[in-house]
Amino acid sequence: MSSVFIPKALRQRITEQAHRSCGYCLTTELLIGAPMEVDHIIPVARGGRTEENNLWLACSLCNQHKSARVVAPDPLTDEIVPLFNPRQQQWSDHFAWSTDFERIIGQSAIGRATVLALQLNRPLLVRSRRVWVMAGLHPPKE
Numbered sequence: 001m002s003s004v005f006i007p008k009a010l011r012q013r014i015t016e017q018a019h020r021s022c023g024y025c026l027t028t029e030l031l032i033g034a035p036m037e038v039d040h041i042i043p044v045a046r047g048g049r050t051e052e053n054n055l056w057l058a059c060s061l062c063n064q065h066k067s068a069r070v071v072a073p074d075p076l077t078d079e080i081v082p083l084f085n086p087r088q089q090q091w092s093d094h095f096a097w098s099t100d101f102e103r104i105i106g107q108s109a110i111g112r113a114t115v116l117a118l119q120l121n122r123p124l125l126v127r128s129r130r131v132w133v134m135a136g137l138h139p140p141k142e
């Protein structure tokens with residue numbers, strides 16, 4: 001999360017690359033009716049730059065939970081691992097949907113740590129996903 005100025009053209013490029021979706025929980029702007037925030041993958045507070053290769057989209061809650069973190073413990077092993085990098089890594093290599101598509105299940109140490117740190121199964125979001133499934137709007141295509 002930051003209040004760093006992002007030039008309009010750069011924001012637009014990131015928005016298109018990220019398909020108007022949060023890189024972590026995959027929620028889309030259309031479903032929540034609000035624009036995504038531009039996430040500094042390496043936070044500004046840790047020297048991350050406002051450059052295309054350090055930027056992706058995140059919803060405001062994922063961005064808030066991520067804050068200035070770059071690592072988190074894997075809840076299975078307590079090992080400290082990097083958070084998921086939505087620009088460099090494939091979501092499906094680290095996460096999967098539960099069979100009812102309401103929850104995100106970490107598939108790797110990075111995935112498990114990110115699910116917990118960013119609270120990707122926030123109770124209200126899980127309830128929203130239930131409604132989106134009924135409406136045929138979820139899960140998103142990757």
Ligand SMILES: [Zn+2]
Pocket residue numbers: 022023024025026027058059060061062063
């Ligand atoms: Zn999100």
